[in-house]
Amino acid sequence: MKRNITIALTILLAATGWVACKKTTPVDSNGLLITTRRECSVSSFELLGTDYVSVRVGAAVIDTIAQTVKVTVAFGTDLKNLYPQFSLTQDCLLDPGITGMTDFSNLANPRKWTVVSGDRQIRKAYSVVITVQPR
Amino acid sequence: MRHQTQYIGFTSLVAAAILLFATSCKKDGYALPTPSAKLQNQAIKRTLGPNIVGQPIEFAYAMAILKGKLTSCTAAASIAGAAGTYMENRSFYTAQNGADVGVTVGSPAVTKGTTTTVTYSVDTNAATLRYYYVIPEAARGKTVTITFTATSSDGESISTVMGPYTIAKMDMELNMKVSDGNMMYISIGDSTVYNATDAAAHAGSVDLVYLYRNLTTSAFNHALVAPAADPQYLPGVSLPAGVNRTAKLLKTFNLQDHNLAPTEQYGGIFIDDVDFQQIDLSNSPNFTINLKQGAGVWVETADGKYRAYIYFNAVTTTGTATISMKRYPLK
Numbered sequence: 001m002k003r004n005i006t007i008a009l010t011i012l013l014a015a016t017g018w019v020a021c022k023k024t025t026p027v028d029s030n031g032l033l034i035t036t037r038r039e040c041s042v043s044s045f046e047l048l049g050t051d052y053v054s055v056r057v058g059a060a061v062i063d064t065i066a067q068t069v070k071v072t073v074a075f076g077t078d079l080k081n082l083y084p085q086f087s088l089t090q091d092c093l094l095d096p097g098i099t100g101m102t103d104f105s106n107l108a109n110p111r112k113w114t115v116v117s118g119d120r121q122i123r124k125a126y127s128v129v130i131t132v133q134p135r
Numbered sequence: 136m137r138h139q140t141q142y143i144g145f146t147s148l149v150a151a152a153i154l155l156f157a158t159s160c161k162k163d164g165y166a167l168p169t170p171s172a173k174l175q176n177q178a179i180k181r182t183l184g185p186n187i188v189g190q191p192i193e194f195a196y197a198m199a200i201l202k203g204k205l206t207s208c209t210a211a212a213s214i215a216g217a218a219g220t221y222m223e224n225r226s227f228y229t230a231q232n233g234a235d236v237g238v239t240v241g242s243p244a245v246t247k248g249t250t251t252t253v254t255y256s257v258d259t260n261a262a263t264l265r266y267y268y269v270i271p272e273a274a275r276g277k278t279v280t281i282t283f284t285a286t287s288s289d290g291e292s293i294s295t296v297m298g299p300y301t302i303a304k305m306d307m308e309l310n311m312k313v314s315d316g317n318m319m320y321i322s323i324g325d326s327t328v329y330n331a332t333d334a335a336a337h338a339g340s341v342d343l344v345y346l347y348r349n350l351t352t353s354a355f356n357h358a359l360v361a362p363a364a365d366p367q368y369l370p371g372v373s374l375p376a377g378v379n380r381t382a383k384l385l386k387t388f389n390l391q392d393h394n395l396a397p398t399e400q401y402g403g404i405f406i407d408d409v410d411f412q413q414i415d416l417s418n419s420p421n422f423t424i425n426l427k428q429g430a431g432v433w434v435e436t437a438d439g440k441y442r443a444y445i446y447f448n449a450v451t452t453t454g455t456a457t458i459s460m461k462r463y464p465l466k
Contacts, residue, residue: 051388051430075353076368076424078386103418135353135367 028120030093037091037118042126044087045069050078050101057133067124068110072131079105084113084128091118104130174200174291178283181265184393184405185303188275189217191267194297195227198285199261208241208253209284210266213298215249217271222251226262240264274302303408305463307394313345315454320344320378321359323434323441323462331375338377342436343384343445346372347454354425357450359384359432361421368422383419385433386426395446395459399429411442411463426450440466 026034045060055077061070073079081101086094095114104111110127117123181193198205210222222244225237240262241253253264268281280298308326313319320334321327321343334341344362348355348370360368363381391402416435423432428450434443442463449457 049386051386053388074425076355076358076422078420078423080418080420081385133353135350135355135370 028093032093033091033118034120035091035118037089038122039089040092040115040117040122040124041089042069042086042115043089045071045128046085047071047073047130048083048085050081052083055082067126068129069126070129070131072133075133075135077132079103079107079130079132086113086115088115092116095123104128107132170201172201174198174285174287174293176283176285176293176295178281178295178297180297180300185305185407186270186279186300187303187394188270188272188306190394191219191269192300194266194268194281194283195263196266196283196285196295197261197263198293200287200289200291201260203288203291204258204260205240205255205262205285206288207255207286208262208264209250209286210252210268211250211282211284212268213249213280214271214274214277216246216251217269219267219269220246220251221267222253223265223267224253226259226264228263270302276304277302305406305408305411305461307459307461309395309459310448311458311460313456313458315345315347319346320375321445321458323382323436323443323460326460326462334378335375338375339380341375341378342380342382342434344369344372344374344378345456345458346370347456349452356424357426357430357447357456358422358424359426359434359445360424361437363437364420364422368424380437381421382437383416383435384421384423385414385416385419386423387431387433388427389429390431390444390446391429392431392444392446392461395444395461396448406444406461408463411444411461411465414442416442435465440464 028034041064042062045062047055049055055073057072057074080103082104083101084098088094093116095116107130110129112125112127114123114125176198178194178196181195186192196208198208224239224241224243226240227235227237230236240257240259241255244251244253278299278301280296282294282296284292284294286292311328313328317330318328320329320341322329322337322340323342324340325337329337329341341362343359345359347357361380361382362374362378390404391399392404392406393402394405396402414433416433426447428447431444431446434445442465444461446459447456448459
């Protein structure tokens with residue numbers, strides 16, 4: 001009887017110890033998972049007008065070396081009210097996040113966003129360069 | 136001892152099961168309701184969306200009595216309805232094919248001031264009459280209540296008050312025809328479209344120019360442009376003398392307001408006063424191009440008097456379009 005109780009207690013302690021020592025999953029201040037991935041780039045880009053229809057003329061050209069996104073938009077696009085959408089490599093995040101319509105009207109000074117890798121150690125600043133299609 | 140324990144456990148289980156079934160099968164204390172012998176009534180509002188001046192609000196008013204017969208039905212509005220306000224003298228039921236079938240139960244409605252009355256001409260103890268209240272100009276921006284009253288042959292009467300309903304400040308203009316080179320000058324303040332001659336005569340109230348360009352280099356197509364916009368957005372347009380106002384424009388798509396586009400499949404949306412109050416056009420340009428059927432444009436006039444929503448009901452490739460507009464006065 002005493003032997004059975006000892007075995008049961010040993011198993012219980014081992015199980016408790018195993019659960020207690022399990023690693024917690026790291027998350028950042030936004031509650032997003034921090035992983036071990038070090039890839040850090042933009043994979044695709046979209047630009048929507050106030051009607052939430054794409055204003056792109058042709059595909060966006062993404063240069064991951066120069067860290068630029070070059071987009072030609074249709075003639076007559078309202079450059080002060082555009083909604084950018086980034087697709088990033090896995091586990092990355094964008095800083096600052098997109099919260100709504102964005103002003104792209106200052107064509108001489110392209111807007112910049114920083115892509116942060118999954119392990120949050122690598123940061124790459126991308127410029128979004130807009131060109132307006134001629135009439 | 137072991138057998139005894141098993142026996143007690145089994146007995147307990149059976150007892151619990153019996154108790155559970157006995158409890159779950161307990162009858163609710165339900166009794167058939169006894170209809171009231173008194174005059175009864177009920178009203179519903181059948182119309183959806185904002186209440187706009189000139190448009191009807193439709194009600195269905197049901198009344199019934201167990202003994203005796205109905206003698207009259209009255210609808211009294213807090214503000215007299217506009218011309219066209221009336222009450223059906225037919226009671227409707229729904230046939231098997233889903234159609235509404237009317238049966239005449241009273242004399243044609245008589246409207247005096249704020250009150251519309253139907254006097255029953257048949258011996259009936261139950262009917263549902265429809266009331267159409269056409270919203271008058273006097274009610275714009277105010278609230279309206281409708282009091283329905285039914286009377287019976289034994290002198291009994293009963294009433295139901297519907298509302299208060301807020302009447303919108305906005306108005307609307309449907310199916311205006313615009314055409315490039317002719318009827319192309321739009322006035323929000325006047326709620327109309329002018330040609331060049333009339334635009335010159337009303338130069339101070341022209342807010343927008345409609346134009347259509349089929350360019351090979353860019354998608355220009357149908358456009359609404361303020362006269363004061365950069366001339367690159369008004370290619371080939373010679374503005375009439377004095378037409379030089381600006382405006383703020385915001386382009387949308389598939390915002391199919393049910394009042395402006397009642398036949399659209401997904402037009403279950405209503406633009407109301409609050410939408411005009413809350414929309415921010417401060418950062419908007421004075422041009423919108425490449426508009427299609429189903430597109431819409433929010434507009435704020437240069438003098439800040441009006442906000443409007445212009446919807447493109449139909450467009451052609453020959454430079455014409457049918458547009459509808461809701462307009463809200465800011466001042």
